[in-house]
Amino acid sequence: xxxxxxxxxxxxxxxxxxxxxxxPFSEETPGLLRHLxxxxxxxxxxxxxxxxxxxxxxxxRKTLIGIASSSGxxxxxxxxxxxxxxxxxxxxxxxxxxxxxxxxxxxxxxKSTLLEKALSRIGRIDxxxxxxxxxxxxxxxxxxxxxxxxxxxxxxxxxxxxRNLRVLGVTEAAPGLMTIDDIHREAEAFxxxxxxxxELTLMRDTPDPDEQEKxxxxxxxxxxxxxxVDHLQLLSNTKDPTxxxxxxxxxxxxxxLKRLAVSLDCTVVALSRMESEDVHPVIQGADMTxxxxxxxxxxxxxxxxxxxxxxxxxxEAAAPEEQEELKRERSGHExxxxxxxxxxxxxxxxxxLDIEKNREGRTRDALFVWRRAFxxxxxxxxxxxxxxxxxxxxxxxxxxxxxxE
Numbered sequence: 009x010x011x012x013x014x015x016x017x018x019x020x021x022x023x024x025x026x027x028x029x030x031x032p033f034s035e036e037t038p039g040l041l042r043h044l045x046x047x048x049x050x051x052x053x054x055x056x057x058x059x060x061x062x063x064x065x066x067x068x069r070k071t072l073i074g075i076a077s078s079s080g081x082x083x084x085x086x087x088x089x090x091x092x093x094x095x096x097x098x099x100x101x102x103x104x105x106x107x108x109x110x111x112x113x114x115x116x117x118x119k120s121t122l123l124e125k126a127l128s129r130i131g132r133i134d135x136x137x138x139x140x141x142x143x144x145x146x147x148x149x150x151x152x153x154x155x156x157x158x159x160x161x162x163x164x165x166x167x168x169x170x171r172n173l174r175v176l177g178v179t180e181a182a183p184g185l186m187t188i189d190d191i192h193r194e195a196e197a198f199x200x201x202x203x204x205x206x207e208l209t210l211m212r213d214t215p216d217p218d219e220q221e222k223x224x225x226x227x228x229x230x231x232x233x234x235x236x237v238d239h240l241q242l243l244s245n246t247k248d249p250t251x252x253x254x255x256x257x258x259x260x261x262x263x264x265l266k267r268l269a270v271s272l273d274c275t276v277v278a279l280s281r282m283e284s285e286d287v288h289p290v291i292q293g294a295d296m297t298x299x300x301x302x303x304x305x306x307x308x309x310x311x312x313x314x315x316x317x318x319x320x321x322x323x324e325a326a327a328p329e330e331q332e333e334l335k336r337e338r339s340g341h342e343x344x345x346x347x348x349x350x351x352x353x354x355x356x357x358x359x360x361l362d363i364e365k366n367r368e369g370r371t372r373d374a375l376f377v378w379r380r381a382f383x384x385x386x387x388x389x390x391x392x393x394x395x396x397x398x399x400x401x402x403x404x405x406x407x408x409x410x411x412x413e
Contacts, residue, residue, distance in 0.1 A: 048101060048102070049101070049232070050065060050066075050099050050100060050101060051063065051064065051065035051066035051067060051068050051099070052066045052067040052068075052094055052098075052099045052108055052232060052234065052275070053065070053066040053097065053099060054066055054067065054090055054093060054094070055089065055090065055093040055385075055387065056361065056374050056376075056387050057374075057387060057389075058361075058372055058373070058374035058375075058387065059298075059361065059374055061370060061372060062296070062363055062366055062368060062370040062371065062372055062374075063296065063366075063368055063370075064370075067094075067234060067275040067277075068275065069232060069269075069273050069274060069275060070269050070270045070273060070274075070275075071269055071275050071276070071295040071296075072262070072265050072266040072269050072275075072276045072278060072291075072294045072295055073275065073276070073277045073278070073294065073295065073296050073298075074240075074262070074277075074278050074280055074291030074294035074296065074297040074298070075087065075277065075278070075279050075280070075297075075298050075299075075300055075361070076279070076280040076281070076282050076291065076297070076299050076300065077279075077280075077281070077282060077299065077300035077301070077302075078281070078282045078283070079281055081282075081300055081301070081302055082300055082302055082359060082378055082385070083238070083239065083279045083280070083281070083300055084114075084116070084117060084238055084239075084279065085125065085378070085380075085383050085384075085385065086279075086300055086361075086385055087112075087236050087238055087277060087279045088112065088122055088125055088126070088236075088238075088383075089129065089383070089384065089385055090236070090277065091110045091112045091173065091234070091236050091277075092129075092166075092169050094108050094110055094172075094234055095107075095108065095109075095110045095169050095170070095171075095172035095173045096168070096169040096172075098172075099232070106232075107171075107172050107206065107231075108172060108231070108232055108233075108234060109172050109173075109174070109198065109199065109202045109231050109233050109234070110172060110174070110233070110234045110235075110236065111173075111174040111175075111176070111194065111195055111198055111233065111234070111236070112173065112174070112175045112176070112236045112238065113176045113186065113191065113194075113235065113236060113237050113238060114175065114176065114177050114238050115186060115237070115238060115239065115242035116238065116239065116242060117177070117238070118177050119175055119177035121139075122175060122177070123166075124138055124139050125383040126166050126169075126383075127159060127162045127163060127166060128381075128382055128383045129382050129383045129384045130162040130165050130166055131159060131161060131162030132158070132354075132382055133155070133158055133159065133162065133382070134381045134382070135380075135381055135382065135383055136381065137155075138159075143155045172202075174194075174198045174202075176194065186242075186243060186244060187243070187244050188243075188261065188264040188265065188267075188268055191235065191237070191268060192268060192271070192272065195233060195235060195268075195272055195274070196272070198233075199231060199233060202231060203231060206231070232273075232274065232275070233272060233275070234274065234275045234276075234277065235268070235269075235272075235274060235275070235276045235277070236276075236277045236279070237265065237276065237277070237278045237279065238279045239278075239279040239280055239281050240261070240262060240265075240278045240279065240280040240281070240291065241280065241281050243261055244261075260292060262278060262291045262292045262293050262294065263292050263293040265278055265293065266293035266294070266295075267293075278291060278294070282299070294365070295366075295368075296363065296365060296366045296367065296368070297363075297364045297365040297366075298361050298362060298363050298364060299361070299362045299364055300359065300360075300361055300362075301359065301360045301361075301362060302357055302358065302359045302360075302378055303357065304350065304357060304358065305358075306357075306358035306359070306360055307341055307344065307345045307358050307375075308345075310341055310360065310373075311338060311341050311342060311345070314334060314337060314338040314341065315338065317334060318331065318334050318335065318338065321334060340389070344375065344388055349388070350377075352377070353379070353381075354379030354380065354381045354382045354384070355379065355380045355381040356377045356378060356379050356380070357377075357378050357380060358375070358376075358377065358378070359375070359376040359377070359378040359385060360373050360374065360375055360376070361373065361374040361376070374387060375387065375388050376388065
């Protein structure tokens with residue numbers, strides 16, 4: 009069997025131009041250092057403050073992020089919410105916002121289902137009622153009108169979000185019928201169309217000459233595309249050169265996704281299915297790998313694990329600051345549990361994004377309430393100094409809604 013790393017290296021060498029000349033790294037460092045010092049480009053923030061902390065600010069170019077969960081564990085809901093958040097909020101550069109294009113490749117779910125999920129989350133509409141269409145025959149006219157108003161309002165907001173979204177559903181990308189080369193072509197075509205559209209739209213909607221000058225400057229850089237693949241196991245590596253048939257999935261395809269991130273100078277978020285939460289995911293080539301866990305007893309299990317870890321630290325005479333940090337984390341979990349968040353709306357359940365591997369080094373777990381009826385993950389804080397997401401915590405006396413400040 010061919011070593012995936014060897015294949016990776018061979019592919020890279022095949023793409024060298026005729027003028028290729030190997031040089032010592034010292035000849036390349038001046039240009040790299042100049043880019044490091046002169047670039048004003050910031051990371052792309054996500055809807056999770058903790059995830060941003062682990063990634064030193066958010067998503068960056070040339071990186072592959074892997075998020076795995078068991079079947080039905082919320083990976084599509086999480087990934088789709090993340091794509092919408094980025095498409096809606098972009099990233100801050102100076103005193104203006106730079107829009108971020110996102111391409112969501114759904115190899116399992118239809119576009120209509122993704123739209124229902126988005127409208128449910130934005131409008132706080134029960135997803136079951138929306139997809140079941142029972143409200144259409146509602147005899148109570150007031151309830152029917154209220155549903156229609158929520159839908160119209162949610163759709164207006166989502167339409168603005170969707171300007172920065174390209175979605176490939178199962179009709180364009182049937183399971184097992186898409187390769188890395190297909191994604192590369194789709195991404196390049198989308199970027200060409202998106203860039204031209206952005207220039208026309210932004211200039212039209214920005215009459216102020218000074219603001220136009222800032223936008224022109226921002227548009228000089230290629231858009232920082234984010235590609236979502238949902239999910240990894242339905243992606244084919246390549247086609248058979250003889251029959252042109254799509255070959256079965258190979259786990260080494262994630263190496264090709266990393267190459268794609270480097271080649272397109274973009275971010276790739278690969279969602280992956282696990283057979284069970286007990287089996288650790290292997291997303292080869294990923295810069296960060298996380299496991300999305302859910303369950304009614306999740307917080308109890310985490311508190312118990314923290315207690316066991318605390319005992320081990322005392323036995324091994326760990327540094328006092330490490331023991332204190334662990335104590336604060338456990339206290340935060342206990343405070344969160346005491347607020348009884350599962351008694352709130354939206355058929356909630358606990359969720360946690362646990363970092364398995366991170367080249368940036370930080371591995372703090374992110375806690376959420378997954379409101380399944382609304383197809384929404386809402387992050388909660390366990391640290392008192394956290395800037396956001398404090399709805400359930402006792403120190404949030406004002407009772408503010410969750411979200412970034």
